[in-house]
Amino acid sequence: MTDxxxxxxxxxxxxxxxxxxxxxxxxxxxxxxxxxxxAGIVSSYKSKNGKNTFAVxxxxxxxxxxxxxxxxxxxxxxxSSAIGHNRYSTTGASDSIKNIQPFVxxxxxxxxxxxxxxxxxxxxxxxxxxxxxGAIFQTTSDTEVIxxxxxxxxxxxxxxxxxxxxxxxxxAYSIVLLTDDKLIGIRDPNGFRPLCxxxxxxxxxxxxxxxxxxxxxxxxxRDVEPGEMVVIEHxxxxxxxxxxxRISDNTTQIKHCIFEYIYFSRPDSKIFxxxxxxxxxxxxxxxxxxxxxxxxxxxxxxxISVPDSSNxxxxxxxxxLLKMGIPSRLEIGLIRSHYIGRTFILPGQKKREIGVxxxxxxxxxxxxxxxxVLVDDSIVRGTTSKQLVKLLKEAKPKSIxxxxxxxxxxxxxxxxxxxxxxxxxxxxKYKSNIEEIRKYLEVDSLHYLSIEEMLEAMIDHxxxxxxxxxxxGNYPVPVNLGISKEVYxx
Numbered sequence: 001m002t003d004x005x006x007x008x009x010x011x012x013x014x015x016x017x018x019x020x021x022x023x024x025x026x027x028x029x030x031x032x033x034x035x036x037x038x039a040g041i042v043s044s045y046k047s048k049n050g051k052n053t054f055a056v057x058x059x060x061x062x063x064x065x066x067x068x069x070x071x072x073x074x075x076x077x078x079x080s081s082a083i084g085h086n087r088y089s090t091t092g093a094s095d096s097i098k099n100i101q102p103f104v105x106x107x108x109x110x111x112x113x114x115x116x117x118x119x120x121x122x123x124x125x126x127x128x129x130x131x132x133x134g135a136i137f138q139t140t141s142d143t144e145v146i147x148x149x150x151x152x153x154x155x156x157x158x159x160x161x162x163x164x165x166x167x168x169x170x171x172a173y174s175i176v177l178l179t180d181d182k183l184i185g186i187r188d189p190n191g192f193r194p195l196c197x198x199x200x201x202x203x204x205x206x207x208x209x210x211x212x213x214x215x216x217x218x219x220x221x222r223d224v225e226p227g228e229m230v231v232i233e234h235x236x237x238x239x240x241x242x243x244x245x246r247i248s249d250n251t252t253q254i255k256h257c258i259f260e261y262i263y264f265s266r267p268d269s270k271i272f273x274x275x276x277x278x279x280x281x282x283x284x285x286x287x288x289x290x291x292x293x294x295x296x297x298x299x300x301x302x303x304i305s306v307p308d309s310s311n312x313x314x315x316x317x318x319x320x321l322l323k324m325g326i327p328s329r330l331e332i333g334l335i336r337s338h339y340i341g342r343t344f345i346l347p348g349q350k351k352r353e354i355g356v357x358x359x360x361x362x363x364x365x366x367x368x369x370x371x372x373v374l375v376d377d378s379i380v381r382g383t384t385s386k387q388l389v390k391l392l393k394e395a396k397p398k399s400i401x402x403x404x405x406x407x408x409x410x411x412x413x414x415x416x417x418x419x420x421x422x423x424x425x426x427x428x429k430y431k432s433n434i435e436e437i438r439k440y441l442e443v444d445s446l447h448y449l450s451i452e453e454m455l456e457a458m459i460d461h462x463x464x465x466x467x468x469x470x471x472x473g474n475y476p477v478p479v480n481l482g483i484s485k486e487v488y489x490x
Contacts, residue, residue, distance in 0.1 A: 004263065004309070004380060008193065008416040009101075009117040010034030010086040012212055013176035015183035015232050016203035016240045021077035023200070024084040027212035028063045033266060034117070034208060035086035038100040039066045042113040044178055045079025052180035054111045055079070058100045080203075083178045085115035088418070099139050102178070107151040109158050110180040116143040117193050117208060118416040121171035121479050145169070158182070159231060159245065166229070166247040171477055172257075172415035174224070176206050183232040189252035190476060191226030192415045192467060194260060194271035197242070204232045204240055209269035223273060226254055255467040255476045258454070259417060262406045263377045267312045274460040277312055282457040283405040283449065284316025284375065291447035292326055293401045295371040301326060302370040302397075304333030306360075306377075306388065313405040314375035331366045333374075333395075334388070356387040367395035378406045379437075380419065382426035386441050399444040407451050408432045411473040419470065 010031030014023050021043045028039055040058025047053045055076050059066045063086065067073075085101035102115040120126070123142035126149070131137070135148045149165035158179060172192035177184040185206035187195045198205040200218035207213065210220050224230055227248050235241045256272045257264075267277040295301050301321065305314035318330040337359055372392065379385050385402070392400055408427030412419040422428050430436040438446035451471055455463035469475045 004378065008034060008264070008418075009088060009115075010208045010212070011084070011115040011117050011174065011176050011195075012205070012207040013081075013083040013115070013178060013183050013185065014200070014203055014205045015081040017080055017200065020080050020082040020203075021073050023203075023205070023216050024082040025063065025067055025073070026215045027205070027207055028084045028086050030212040030215040030266075031086050031208055032063055034264070035088035036062055038087040038097075039063045039085065040087075040100050040102055040115075041067070041077055041082055041084040042102045042104055042178060043077040043079045043082040044111070044113075044180065052111060053079075054104050054113060054178075056102070056104055056113075058085075058097070058102070060097065060100070081178060081183055083113055083115050083176045083183070096140075099141050101141075101143060103139070103141075103143060103147060105147050105151065109161070111178075112147065112150065113178040114143060114147060115176050116146070116173060117175070117195075118173035118188065119171050119414055120145060120169050120173065121414060121477055122169065123171075126168065146175070159229075162186075163229065163245060163247055174208065181233055184229060185224045185232075186229045186247060187224045187226055189227035189248050189250065190255040190467070191272070192255060192257050194256075194265065194269075195224040196271070197221045197224060197230060202240065204242060206230065206232075209265055209271055211266045211269045214268070220270065223271075227252060253476065254465040256461070256465055257413075257415060257417070258458070258466040258468055259378075259406075259413075259470065261458070262454075263309055264417075272461070279457060279459070280312040280405075281316035281319070282459060283454065284313035284318075285320040286453050286457050287313065287375070287403050287405050287447075287449055288317045288320035288324065290449070290453055291403055292321060292324060293371065293373045293403070293445070294326060295398070299327065299371065301328040301373055302333065302366060303328055303330050303373045303375060304366070305375050307332075307334055307336040310375050310377045310405065313377060317373070317375050317403060317405075328373075331363070333363050333366045333372065333392070335361045335363060337361075356384060356391060360388065360391060362391055362395045364395040367392060367397045370397050371399050371401070372397040373401045373403055374443075375403050375405065377404070378409060379404055379426060380409060381424050382437065382440060389441055389443055393442075401445045402438075402441065402443050402447075404446075404448040405454075407448050407454055407468075407471040408434075408437075409470050411470050413470050414475065414479045415467065415469070415477070417470070 012027035102113045104113040120142040153161035173188045174193040174195040175186045198213035198218040229245045231243045265276045303318040305311045321328040410428045
């Protein structure tokens with residue numbers, strides 16, 4: 001149904017709220033774009049006998065489906081602390097309930113729950129070593145490796161146990177942990193994935209994107225820094241305190257995932273210290289500067305997006321065309337259906353083509369006899385783009401031009417995105433020959449942003465602080481390419 005990289009996961013944690021599970025529910029709603037296969041919430045409370053108790057509710061489906069019975073928040077998910085997770089699986093069986101997070105265990109220092117966004121690049125080695133030492137795994141997720149490392153630590157201080165565990169893992173991870181008396185947020189030393197801290201009245205929130213703070217009317221405080229562990233717990237005065245620790249003393253180059261700005265994160269979020277909308281518009285503006293489109297008859301160029309992810313880039317593109325004196329108009333040329341069920345079945349020989357028609361329809365009056373620029377954020381396999389072009393041609397435009405607000409994707413990601421295999425990537429298949437890709441798509445012109453042009457749009461950041469491995473094949477953290485997908489990523 002889509003030809004985009006799959007989002008990774010969304011995480012949310014809160015401590016000090018009388019409505020912790022409900023806050024988490026709303027936060028997961030705002031983060032639904034980061035994972036649509038499963039959702040779960042774990043809450044912490046003291047039972048009548050004073051025992052610390054964790055309640056868990058999780059299942060396959062969207063947040064609204066998993067928590068359709070509101071009574072779960074009154075009878076089960078009680079307490080003042082909770083964490084939640086939206087899952088898109090890049091590991092294990094996506095239809096297996098056992099792989100749905102948060103994971104919960106009880107070990108010698110009490111209860112602990114974890115929700116994880118990212119990939120551990122040394123998961124296979126760690127897992128094999130733990131199995132040799134007698135560990136029994138219940139899931140096929142790399143996240144479970146972290147719980148085993150914590151539980152098997154011989155240290156007596158829980159914070160030190162967690163620090164020790166994370167000194168052993170490598171890769172991309174943004175994590176929330178819930179213990180009997182703490183909410184903990186951890187981010188890998190490279191800072192691949194976003195993670196931020198917010199405050200709601202007297203409670204603290206740790207979550208993937210600021211849109212999850214906004215839905216709760218919470219205040220953004222700051223990002224969790226790369227390589228930082230923040231620990232939120234009750235002090236002697238029973239007020240919450242926030243303490244910061246380093247999980248690694250090694251100096252590591254910051255490598256934010258640039259695809260978070262291009263595609264993954266919501267445009268209304270602030271990640272890595274910048275507003276997504278701002279940088280996405282800048283991508284569109286540079287795309288127009290470097291690769292404008294003119295109508296041969298001096299008529300207005302019609303700029304359209306592939307809704308919804310490229311809306312902002314298309315706005316930036318058309319705005320810049322006007323500044324350059326090129327007559328243009330931003331239009332809604334494609335209408336997207338938002339009512340396709342998760343389990344929609346596409347029988348028959350033409351299911352790919354039918355899938356595009358079910359998801360998109362054209363506004364023929366906008367496109368007919370016009371020069372049309374279709375702005376999109378990326379092309380992966382190219383199959384959906386080809387079908388979209390076929391759909392647009394039925395509206396009888398004068399010409400069709402595609403502009404992509406990122407470079408050609410030539411390599412898979414191993415840090416929290418799910419791409420097809422390298423051989424399935426259209427840019428790899430055609431060795432980044434744009435003319436050959438244009439012929440395959442059957443459009444009048446095709447241009448991508450170059451890597452340099454893309455980085456030029458990151459005006460709030462140093463270009464060296466981004467991971468661009470999917471465009472370059474240069475991986476900043478070593479990757480074991482022989483690792484089985486079932487135990488590699490999450």
